[in-house]
Structure formats: C-alpha cells, structure tokens
Amino acid sequence: MIDLPIDLLITNKNKDKTVDLILSFLSKENYPAIQKITDSLMYEASGRAFIKIQTGCNKFCSYCLIPYLRGRSQSVPVSQVVRQIKTAQKQSVKEVVLTGIDISQYQDGKAILTDLLKQVLTETSVERIRLGSVYPEVFTKDFLDLYSQNVVSNVKNGRLCRHFHISLQSACDQTLKRMNRHYTIKQFKKTVAQVKKAIPGVSITTDVIVGFPGETDQDFMESLQNIQEIGFSKIHVFPYSNRPGTLAGQKEKKWGEVFKKTKLARAKKLRDLSKQLEENFRKQFINQTLGVLIEAKNKQGEWVGWSDNYIKFQISNPNLKRNQIFKICLS
Incomplete structure (x- = not known):
C-alpha cells in the first residue's frame, strides 16, 4: 500500500459534513473523520425516512467504479436497522425506505434481506416499508411469500410496499454481456412475471442505459421491444457516459462508440415509452x-x-x- 501524506480523510458517508469536518480539523478538535457504517438515517419532512442498510458492491459491472471506490458489500447489523426504524417511529415517520448500493447483497451473519424484513415486521410498527434498488436474484420463493403475506392494500394491516426498483440497464443480451450484468433478458422477464403473479398491483420501475459501447440500432430496437413487453411502470433513462478507469471506458473504441446524437434520440424514444407505460399502469387503478x-x-x-x-x-x-x-x- 502506498503511504500518502493525508491529513484528513472524509468518507462518502460524511460528504454532507465536509465543511464542518474541515473547520473542525483546522481548529484541532480532532473530529473522527474515519468511521465504520453506523446509524445512517435521513428524514424528510414528508414523513419518510431513508435508512442505509448496506454499502459497497460485489458485482463489477463494466461501466461502474463502485466496487473499487466503496469496496465490497458491507451490511448494517439487523439489530441496528431495527433500532433506527424505532427511532424514526418516534419522529412520527410513516414510511421507511431501506437503501444501499445493492441491498440484494444484504447479509448480517446468516441473515439475508428476507430475514431482515421479518425482524422489521416483528419488532417495529412503522406503517409502510419500502425497498431501494434490488437485483433479480432477491426474488426467492421465501421473499415473495413474505411479501404476499404482508403487502400493503392486498392484505389487512399489510406494511410492505408494492414497489420494486429492479435495475435492468439493457434488454439486449449482447449488451448485458458487455455490461457484465449477471442475467439474461429471458431470466429477467421470468423474474418479473413471478413478482407480478405473487403481488397483484405491484409497480416495477427500472434504470436503462442507452448508447452503451457497441449498442447497434438493432440492439436498441430489441431492447425497446423487450422493455415494452416487460411492462414497467416507469423507466429512468440514462445516455451512456464514459467513466475513466472502467472496463467499458477502456473498451469503448474497440466495442464501438455511439454518437451523442444517436444516444439522445434513443433516450427520447425510451422516455416516450416510459410515459406511455406509466399512464398504462396508472389507468389500472x-x-x-x-x-x-x-x-x-x-x-x-x-x-x-x-x-x-x-x-x-x-x-x-x-x-x-x-x-x-x-x-x-x-x-
């Protein structure tokens, strides 16, 4: 390891305290700038609280630096998450959102995300529990059974929100392979179908990158058709941008750079589709x-x-x- 002359290290977790940390350091108050994952609870005046239960990532997508910048997946202990939710309840919070880089990777000892949710349901009384972004592998039989038995609206006194944000990124297998995403579009479709069957009225939103290196017009049209078939309730669209240090950034010329004009045109088509899908979902209710x-x-x-x-x-x-x-x- 290189020994760098660093006087003060401010972690991503404490970036909102940057000014205070610098002033504190300069005044020799020795503020603890390096910390483990501790209580991370952000309130909104809206009555919603965001609780970080996980950080880091083990996935190594070709366009992303998170595993290198934030390290491997780390999880907040179950007991600590429960304590934070109880604290939120005292502040009259009506909904908690369990967040992280990829909460599908949540693990505290032998406890995975399903076990955490069981504890939250048992030990707290917050009215609504919502999840942040998840990967397809989280939707096991145990997970879906737990939701079907405790979901809002479909079950009396249900508390689990009927909403999942499942990042797709592309609906073309060739593009998914270059992205190093660990599923095929066939597997993704099967997962979504299982979720919709288990949880009537569920909303599934997603992220999609357009203009990823090597994405041809045919790849994009295939992706567009598959996205329409899946039937998301909303799509967050992102034109690809090169991130120095990523595999995709290094391979962009080899795989085939997509012109900015093409990226913007594809993004518009996908956003237009998102508006249509959002309206279709709304009409059901x-x-x-x-x-x-x-x-x-x-x-x-x-x-x-x-x-x-x-x-x-x-x-x-x-x-x-x-x-x-x-x-x-x-x-």
Whole structure:
C-alpha cells in the first residue's frame, strides 16, 4: 500500500459534513473523520425516512467504479436497522425506505434481506416499508411469500410496499454481456412475471442505459421491444457516459462508440415509452382507493403524495395534512 501524506480523510458517508469536518480539523478538535457504517438515517419532512442498510458492491459491472471506490458489500447489523426504524417511529415517520448500493447483497451473519424484513415486521410498527434498488436474484420463493403475506392494500394491516426498483440497464443480451450484468433478458422477464403473479398491483420501475459501447440500432430496437413487453411502470433513462478507469471506458473504441446524437434520440424514444407505460399502469387503478402518504404542496397549492405502489397523486383538498396517510380514490 502506498503511504500518502493525508491529513484528513472524509468518507462518502460524511460528504454532507465536509465543511464542518474541515473547520473542525483546522481548529484541532480532532473530529473522527474515519468511521465504520453506523446509524445512517435521513428524514424528510414528508414523513419518510431513508435508512442505509448496506454499502459497497460485489458485482463489477463494466461501466461502474463502485466496487473499487466503496469496496465490497458491507451490511448494517439487523439489530441496528431495527433500532433506527424505532427511532424514526418516534419522529412520527410513516414510511421507511431501506437503501444501499445493492441491498440484494444484504447479509448480517446468516441473515439475508428476507430475514431482515421479518425482524422489521416483528419488532417495529412503522406503517409502510419500502425497498431501494434490488437485483433479480432477491426474488426467492421465501421473499415473495413474505411479501404476499404482508403487502400493503392486498392484505389487512399489510406494511410492505408494492414497489420494486429492479435495475435492468439493457434488454439486449449482447449488451448485458458487455455490461457484465449477471442475467439474461429471458431470466429477467421470468423474474418479473413471478413478482407480478405473487403481488397483484405491484409497480416495477427500472434504470436503462442507452448508447452503451457497441449498442447497434438493432440492439436498441430489441431492447425497446423487450422493455415494452416487460411492462414497467416507469423507466429512468440514462445516455451512456464514459467513466475513466472502467472496463467499458477502456473498451469503448474497440466495442464501438455511439454518437451523442444517436444516444439522445434513443433516450427520447425510451422516455416516450416510459410515459406511455406509466399512464398504462396508472389507468389500472382508476376508481380504486389507495393509501396515499401526503408529502408536500406543489406550486399550484395542491397536495402531492404517493401510494405504496408509487402512483403520484396531486389533490386539492384543504383537509389533508402533511405526513399522514389518507385513503384516496384515483380518478
């Protein structure tokens, strides 16, 4: 290891404290700048709390530096996560979001993500529990059984939100292989079908990179068709950008660089499809009553909130209150 002359190291976890850390260091207060994963709880005035349960990654996707910058997967102990949720409850939080780089890799001893959720359901009473981004491998039979028995809306007193963000990145096998994603589009489709069958009304959102090195027009059209068939409720679209130090960055010329104009055109097509899919998903629930967590007011003075399955509501009703869950009919 190279011995670098570093006076102060600020971790990614503490980047929001950068100014305080520097001032503290300069005043010789010896602020502890190097820390393990400890309580990581971020509140929103909306009544939602984000709780980091994991960091790092073992996947080594060809376009990403996270495993090198943040190291291998590390998880927060189950007992600590439960304690943080109880703390959030005392602050009148109505929904917790369990987050991380890839929470599919969560593991505390023998406890995996399914075991963590069981403990949270048993030891806390927070009204809604939502997950951050997950990989397809998380959807085991035990995981889906747990959800089907404890999901919001479909089960009395259910608390698990009917929403999963499953990062696809591409729906073309050739592109997935260059990305070093560890599934095929056939496997991904099968997983989504199992999730939709086990959890009626579930919302599945995703991320897709367009213009990845080597992506031909034919690859993109194949990806577009497969994405439409999967039936996501929303797609977050990202034109590929080179990250120095990644395998994809090193191989871009060899695999085939995609012109910026082409990337933007593909991104527009995919965003147009996302709008269509989002509207199609929303239409399924017209005239149905859903629990909506009221979060804020928009510029028009309407209350804005989200259902457990990630449908956005904008409501003109003076009787609503922030940080409360109301039963509202979608019209």
